[in-house]
Amino acid sequence: EVQLVESGGGLVQPGGSLRLSCAASGFTFSSYSMNWVRQAPGKGLEWISYISSSSSTMSYADSVKGRFTISRDNAKNSLYLQMYSLRDEDTAVYYCASLLPEGWFDPWGQGTLVTVSS
Amino acid sequence: EIVLTQSPATLSLSPGERATLSCRASQSVSSYLAWYQQKPGQAPRLLIYDASNRATGIPARFSGSGSGTDFTLTISSLEPEDFAVYYCQRRSNWPTTWAFGQGTKVEIK
Numbered sequence: 001e002v003q004l005v006e007s008g009g010g011l012v013q014p015g016g017s018l019r020l021s022c023a024a025s026g027f028t029f030s031s032y033s034m035n036w037v038r039q040a041p042g043k044g045l046e047w048i049s050y051i052s053s054s055s056s057t058m059s060y061a062d063s064v065k066g067r068f069t070i071s072r073d074n075a076k077n078s079l080y081l082q083m084y085s086l087r088d089e090d091t092a093v094y095y096c097a098s099l100l101p102e103g104w105f106d107p108w109g110q111g112t113l114v115t116v117s118s
Numbered sequence: 119e120i121v122l123t124q125s126p127a128t129l130s131l132s133p134g135e136r137a138t139l140s141c142r143a144s145q146s147v148s149s150y151l152a153w154y155q156q157k158p159g160q161a162p163r164l165l166i167y168d169a170s171n172r173a174t175g176i177p178a179r180f181s182g183s184g185s186g187t188d189f190t191l192t193i194s195s196l197e198p199e200d201f202a203v204y205y206c207q208r209r210s211n212w213p214t215t216w217a218f219g220q221g222t223k224v225e226i227k
Contacts, residue, residue, distance in 0.1 A: 035216070037162075045154075045162065045205055047216040059214045095161055102168060103209050104152045105216075108161035 002026040002107050004096050009112030016086050016116070022079040022096030022109055030074035033099040036081050038092035039111075046092075049081065050099070064090075086116045120145045122206050122219035130227040137193040139222045141206035146186045150209050153182055153191045156221075157202045165204075166191060193224075201226050 008020040022034070036049045049070040050059045058070050069082040079096050093113050097105035121144040131137055141151065149169040154162040164173040166182035169189060179194040193200055206219040 044221045045156075045207075045218040047207075047218065050214055050216075057214065061215070100164075100167070102171075103150070104164055104167040104173075104207070105154075105162075106164040106173060108163075110161055 004109035006096055006109045006112035009114045011115045012086055013118050018083045020081040020094055024077045029077040034079045035097045037095045040092045088116050091116045122208055124219035124222045128223045130225050132227045133196050133198055135196050137196055137224055139191040139204055141189040141219050143187045147208040149185050151189050152207045154205045155202050
């Protein structure tokens, strides 16, 4: 069964840092590009970052560029999101999602909640 | 940046009725558009990709159409499990980015 499981969420103060992880199983992780998408409480979906299968290409939404870093470890079947300089508006459920060859997101993990608050 | 605008924000319908959801792009996205369904407390699920192709396991009552700037998701006859929020998504190839519309909630009338 294809599965993505996020972890690492929690409560962090404004200006703090946090590292999210996404563990993949049931498919050849190293062959697939990956993404992070977030959803603020009661709000819509926001794509925030992409990484290619070999880590050769990465991209970010303007809202997180310069503060967040996406990475992966294909040997560990894991995707990461390092978040720095966190702000109140970064409070959200963070999802990892695999990129289909057609260029769309499937499957998704169940999400991990990040709360930025003093 | 290409912005996606979904309408209506909320659609109130009864089971068995037809649902028509709209997604409009501020510039042409060709057929690079997908639709996702999200139920409360769950992750989104891919329904339609490349504007009109059903994803694996998606029932035939879901269909997508359109190209360029105007797209439609149609649910031919609403089942109880179809009441959810629906998002459209576009992608850009250079740079490699994606964006979502703000969502349409399909609620039970």
